[in-house]
Amino acid sequence: xxxxxxxxxxxxxxNLCESCFRKKTVLVNLPEIINVxxxxxxxxxxxxxxxxxxxxxxxxxxSAIKYHDDAEDxxxxxxxxxxxxxxxxxxxxxxxxxxxxxxxxxxxxxxxIKNAVCSKCSKKFGKYYEAIVQVRAxxxxxxxxxxxTVIHIAEKIVEAYDTxxxxxxxMHNGLDLYIGSMNAGRMIAKSIADKYCAKHSESPKLVGRKxxxxxxxxxxxxxxxxxxxxxxxxxxxxxxxxxKILKSGIIAVDxxxxxxxxxxxxxxxxxxxxxxxxxxxxxxxxxxxxxxxxDPENYKTITLKKPKxxxxxxxxxxxxxxxxxxLVP
Ligand SMILES: [Zn+2]
Ligand SMILES: [Zn+2]
Numbered sequence: 001x002x003x004x005x006x007x008x009x010x011x012x013x014x015n016l017c018e019s020c021f022r023k024k025t026v027l028v029n030l031p032e033i034i035n036v037x038x039x040x041x042x043x044x045x046x047x048x049x050x051x052x053x054x055x056x057x058x059x060x061x062x063s064a065i066k067y068h069d070d071a072e073d074x075x076x077x078x079x080x081x082x083x084x085x086x087x088x089x090x091x092x093x094x095x096x097x098x099x100x101x102x103x104x105x106x107x108x109x110x111x112x113i114k115n116a117v118c119s120k121c122s123k124k125f126g127k128y129y130e131a132i133v134q135v136r137a138x139x140x141x142x143x144x145x146x147x148x149t150v151i152h153i154a155e156k157i158v159e160a161y162d163t164x165x166x167x168x169x170x171m172h173n174g175l176d177l178y179i180g181s182m183n184a185g186r187m188i189a190k191s192i193a194d195k196y197c198a199k200h201s202e203s204p205k206l207v208g209r210k211x212x213x214x215x216x217x218x219x220x221x222x223x224x225x226x227x228x229x230x231x232x233x234x235x236x237x238x239x240x241x242x243x244k245i246l247k248s249g250i251i252a253v254d255x256x257x258x259x260x261x262x263x264x265x266x267x268x269x270x271x272x273x274x275x276x277x278x279x280x281x282x283x284x285x286x287x288x289x290x291x292x293x294x295d296p297e298n299y300k301t302i303t304l305k306k307p308k309x310x311x312x313x314x315x316x317x318x319x320x321x322x323x324x325x326x327l328v329p
Pocket of ligand 1: 003019
């Protein structure tokens with residue numbers, strides 16, 4: 001067997017001796033200039049499509065580099081030689097194995113980075129939306145913690161769905177969120193409902209036609225319960241402190257005996273509110289079953305039955321409802 005190029009005898013690679021094979025083989029094709037676009041707002045990179053890039057230079061080179069068809073075990077070493085806002089000069093060292101022979105090459109590449117606005121950001125800044133999530137609470141406004149939590153949930157979900165919140169609006173003591181994707185909007189509504197034992201519903205609205213198909217926008221209405229964790233309510237002769245609002249219902253403490261009870265959401269919806277005015281009262285004396293305290297309003301001594309396992313300290317927390325005084329756990 002001999003080389004078809006030079007006639008030398010010996011081991012052949014695609015009918016060529018090693019020397020001729022090396023001369024004829026191109027390890028990689030890599031353009032001297034690589035153009036990419038980077039989003040001004042979110043740093044996404046455009047190479048065929050928009051995507052989040054952790055390393056623009058590396059991604060630009062990886063997308064532009066074409067290896068020899070038979071290359072195996074390739075390794076790329078990228079070294080930044082100089083960089084300004086829109087240009088990066090890079091040295092790219094490549095090694096690979098082709099038909100059992102090691103190849104090496106070093107290339108100088110310029111990556112030109114152009115500023116642009118990605119499709120997601122242009123929709124976001126154009127206030128595009130497919131869904132509105134309307135969050136309200138029954139018979140009350142949302143408090144700051146609830147608003148923060150709702151926004152946090154929404155931001156996490158839009159991130160996961162690769163979409164955006166194009167606007168927030170405080171409306172009617174609640175919050176409206178404008179969401180770039182319908183599915184993300186649905187997930188946000190569901191997650192808020194799960195967290196707060198809230199009711200939710202969706203109503204689509206036809207807004208037009210695009211490419212022969214109906215285009216809908218959906219409003220997801222989420223209604224938080226009237227009461228929230230830490231609230232006091234009166235129901236069926238009992239004064240309760242709400243401990244937890246779960247997907248399945250509400251956990252409350254009966255202030256009479258500090259026994260924990262659970263309710264369905266609807267059961268507690270009709271409860272009467274009890275003022276949340278918890279006061280500190282000084283403990284005068286304590287026995288096995290009772291505790292004597294000073295009423296912080298008129299300094300009269302009141303004797304209260306101690307719930308099981310209740311340990312009084314120098315002061316205790318109390319709450320009044322009608323003429324009754326309760327120890328708060
Ligand atoms: Zn040869
Ligand atoms: Zn962007």
